[in-house]
Amino acid sequence: xxxxxxxxxxxxxxxxxxxxxxxxxxxxxxxxxxxxxxxxxxxxxxxxxxxxxxxxxxxxxxxxxxxxxxxxxxxxxxxxxxxxxxxxxxxxxxxxxxxxxxxxxxxxxxxxxxxxxxxxxxxxxxxxxxxxxxxxxxxxxxxxxxxxxxxxxxxxxxxxxxxxxxxxxxxxxxxxxxxxxxxxxxxxxxxxxxxxxxxxxxxxxxxxxxxxxxxxxxxxxxxxxxxxxx
Amino acid sequence: xxxxxxxxxxxxxxxxxxxxxxxxxxxxxxxxxxxxxxxxxxxxxxxxxxxxxxxxxxxxxxxxxxxxxxxxxxxxxxxxxxxxxxxxxxxxxxxxxxxxxxxxxxxxxxxxxxxxxxxxxxxxxxxxxxxxxxxxxxxxxxxxxxxxxxxxxxxxxxxxxxxxxxxxxxxxxxxxxxxxxxxxxxxxxxxxxxxxxxxxxxxxxxxxxxxxxxxxxxxxxxxxxxxxxxxxxxxxxxxxxxxxxxxxxxxxxxxxxxxxxxxxxxxxxxxxxxxxxxxxxxxxxxxxxxxxxxxxxxxxxxxxxxxxxxxxxxxxxxxxxxxxxxxxxxxxxxxxxxxxxxxxxxxxxxxxxxxxxxxxxxxxxxxxxxxxxxxxxxxxxxxxxxxxxxxxxxxx
Numbered sequence: 001x002x003x004x005x006x007x008x009x010x011x012x013x014x015x016x017x018x019x020x021x022x023x024x025x026x027x028x029x030x031x032x033x034x035x036x037x038x039x040x041x042x043x044x045x046x047x048x049x050x051x052x053x054x055x056x057x058x059x060x061x062x063x064x065x066x067x068x069x070x071x072x073x074x075x076x077x078x079x080x081x082x083x084x085x086x087x088x089x090x091x092x093x094x095x096x097x098x099x100x101x102x103x104x105x106x107x108x109x110x111x112x113x114x115x116x117x118x119x120x121x122x123x124x125x126x127x128x129x130x131x132x133x134x135x136x137x138x139x140x141x142x143x144x145x146x147x148x149x150x151x152x153x154x155x156x157x158x159x160x161x162x163x164x165x166x167x168x169x170x171x172x173x174x175x176x177x178x179x180x181x182x183x184x185x186x187x188x189x190x191x192x193x194x195x196x197x198x199x200x201x202x203x204x205x206x207x208x209x210x211x212x213x214x215x216x217x218x219x220x221x222x223x224x225x226x227x228x229x230x
Numbered sequence: 231x232x233x234x235x236x237x238x239x240x241x242x243x244x245x246x247x248x249x250x251x252x253x254x255x256x257x258x259x260x261x262x263x264x265x266x267x268x269x270x271x272x273x274x275x276x277x278x279x280x281x282x283x284x285x286x287x288x289x290x291x292x293x294x295x296x297x298x299x300x301x302x303x304x305x306x307x308x309x310x311x312x313x314x315x316x317x318x319x320x321x322x323x324x325x326x327x328x329x330x331x332x333x334x335x336x337x338x339x340x341x342x343x344x345x346x347x348x349x350x351x352x353x354x355x356x357x358x359x360x361x362x363x364x365x366x367x368x369x370x371x372x373x374x375x376x377x378x379x380x381x382x383x384x385x386x387x388x389x390x391x392x393x394x395x396x397x398x399x400x401x402x403x404x405x406x407x408x409x410x411x412x413x414x415x416x417x418x419x420x421x422x423x424x425x426x427x428x429x430x431x432x433x434x435x436x437x438x439x440x441x442x443x444x445x446x447x448x449x450x451x452x453x454x455x456x457x458x459x460x461x462x463x464x465x466x467x468x469x470x471x472x473x474x475x476x477x478x479x480x481x482x483x484x485x486x487x488x489x490x491x492x493x494x495x496x497x498x499x500x501x502x503x504x505x506x507x508x509x510x511x512x513x514x515x516x517x518x519x520x521x522x523x524x525x526x527x528x529x530x531x532x533x534x535x536x537x538x539x540x541x542x543x544x545x546x547x548x549x550x551x552x553x554x555x556x557x558x559x560x561x562x563x564x565x566x567x568x569x570x571x572x573x574x575x576x577x578x579x580x581x582x583x584x585x586x587x588x589x590x591x592x593x594x595x596x597x598x599x600x601x602x603x604x605x606x607x608x609x610x611x612x613x614x615x616x617x618x619x620x621x622x623x624x625x626x
Contacts, residue, residue: 018347020317184551204324
């Protein structure tokens, strides 16, 4: 259970440690192509594409939440190890080249997992809420609510695992406590916030203060485009 | 503003949770609702806010509330919708059709302006409560329902709470205030409603004053030397903290909201690793602020034997989730006492408890120290004054 608790804490740190700063505040037209390049380059350019894509993901972390880099690397390493090890094992059993398969999978999985985390890091619930507010004021609340509840649920689950482990209880008890707490929180949030949930953001939402420069993200996009073209 | 006559409000698991309550409030008036945990106070607020049926309850009678309602719930995090403080206040402003760009000033008024962009799950309970106050103020409702809003607040925070409610009433709002502590509300409320077992009553006997017998100091159960801690990328939360706890000793950890009290308990539990320094603890057990995270059993008797349940004034055979907040905390502490850890870590064990429950809990802590060393993170000055030692955290 200690490993699971550490894992949920790592996920919390890798994507939910920051508010509206860094690349999260940049417009979608800059973020989406950057993400697309990060996913496609490993397939187009092989190992060099993987290197470029991973570097870009780490760069986005650096300009948004540098403190989350160790957690992001740890998660990527775990995902990469799992997929390349199982791939290598399967190749070995089928009589193929285990090492070559493992390395190929690792070179694609590492940038993909880093890009996936960078995409979550760069996702702005505020921007999504503002887009949805054009459909209806109440819809604008939901991206924020998801970003509010997901880390809270992870945080509660982490604490439940820590507390239950100290009691000598297992994962089942920890999950049961965390689930009860989540259901209770859902009811509590619904009750306390019913007026705000029903009204929604009737006047839209303001851009968070201190508008940052999107130059670092645009530089990453330009570099990835150049690498892709060359 | 409020005109209600509640004949009966019930839940499937609690028939007659509230009976025969009448309430009339004009603009600028507030009522203070007192009563033990489980006496029907929260049910009254649910009935007034119109969510009783959605909470699985039923209502006989009539409830008329004019204008918009805002609820400040007992659990501070339940009152937060936005993922950062700035967004939560901006949502309040936008929902009430006011300019969301003014959100900054509301955060500044409750003393959390510097936390504007901090993810809300990283706020302490006291900071979350201050955010509740900022968001209420930004929403500017006609009717305010406060459920134990002073719990988790330090003295400064309580001052801000009372000030905001006074300002709200003077602007023509009406408030129903549920609180175990009537002291801050003297001079603010126009009437008091006392509930006992779901019905109004003229008065309830005062809670007994809890006392602790002196316990002999035993072997060392925890030692902290030169402890420093911070989360990655954040400021130092704990700086150069040293502490030792012996069996039979109660140490109260004090400090303003966000000063690192809960973090210290989690480090002693072994859940967080110190950034620097040495920490040793023998068989620690922690009851967190949200006691549901401690309670893994479905029903009360899964957590504590019958005699302990009755000692803590808890019902047998009730689902843990249907207990009131105070009852949950008492149950968690009862279960923790049964498991007899060497080091018992209690995070705000008396927050939100009525004086009677509090008295029972404080006495139980006194009994537990015969077997354990106890570290309590608290804002309760009465509890702190009973501890053998206090340590004050502030800016680390």
